[in-house]
Amino acid sequence: MVKNRNEAEIAILTAAKTIFSVKGKDGATMQEIANEAGINKALLHYYFRNKDLLFEEVFFDAVKKFSPILKHAIAQEVDLYQKIQQICEAYITMAIENPFVPVFVLSEVNKQPEIFIQKMFHGDLPDFPKLAAQINKEVSLGNIKPIQPQHLILNMMSMCVFPFVFKPIFIVGMQADKQLFDQLMLERIKTVPQFIIDSIKK
Template sequence: MTVEEQSTPENNILKAAKEIFQKKGMAAARMQEIADEAGINKAMLHYYYRSKELLFEAVFKSAFHMLAPQLNEIMNADTSVFEKIKNFSSNYISFVLKHPYLPNFIIQELNRNPEFVKNLIAEKNFPNISKFKQQVNHKIEAGEIRPINPEQLFINIISLNIFPFIGAPLLKGFVNINDEAYKQLMEDRKTEVADFIINAIKI
């Protein structure tokens, strides 16, 4: 049982705060609402987490730590480029289908406060793509994939996996389908995205 799942007051508050912060964002979230969600008095929030700012930081870091290590593990694994693309797409989409508010929350708050990234970079387990870049360059030299800037390829992988969740309300409108059908499209993307990327770079 991980520390997040224990039923200490701190963790109950953190769970409630996640719920509210991720749904509404820092500015629109209300301490009272978080207290209600946690079933406690508002003063308790300040007892365990001095301020809204600190509670928010705890929530944000907890959220980020759910995502980043996954990315890092896959990118630094001893598998081929194609395997990495397949594994990341499949794992990431499965994960986000279970935590739909997470990506939007992180992106939104990083845009609100871009300097926050510096704190994250300093921590260990922050995703490092140098191995991935090497592998891609190697494959290009070996003539197995088309010439492409590895950074652009990385951005493409991330974009194709993350945006369909962040942009869901808009895309549902454009494609003109209901929630059920959209969820099915996301399920299909677990393999679809990797196929698309590999076709784009394979010679």
């Protein structure tokens, strides 16, 4: 039983994340979220007027938790291989816990890209230029194979994020199920950074 406003909002956001993770924004209904939260639909609408506002709240709550982890992984002073491992782990873990995030970013980012990205990171974007400089330095020292930093960064991002966008096609096309997909994603926390590292290692 929900006792106060703060408890109600926590219950709603927790329930909404659960439903959105399974059905996405378009497939979820406010009634399902209300049922999951253990409240009536009228109370749900009292706190969140519509599904779009609720989804945005859940989305930015997930990004708010992920953003500092990514920024730290990129900014810290560690060797490139360790940094690749930590960036890939941060992205894939975030997407496993919040599978609605990559799909929503893909659908929204091209509408008003600068505004959307600034809002995601509160104006403090991850320091990708610093990562690019570190890659260039490792190339110049002969520690890794020659590669444009932009390509290496794109390789990491695409291998970490795209499988979650591709999920419905993968499940149908491979005649797989959600459990197999989830297991593969957990395995990719280790296999993706290793694949990236092996591709640049001399």
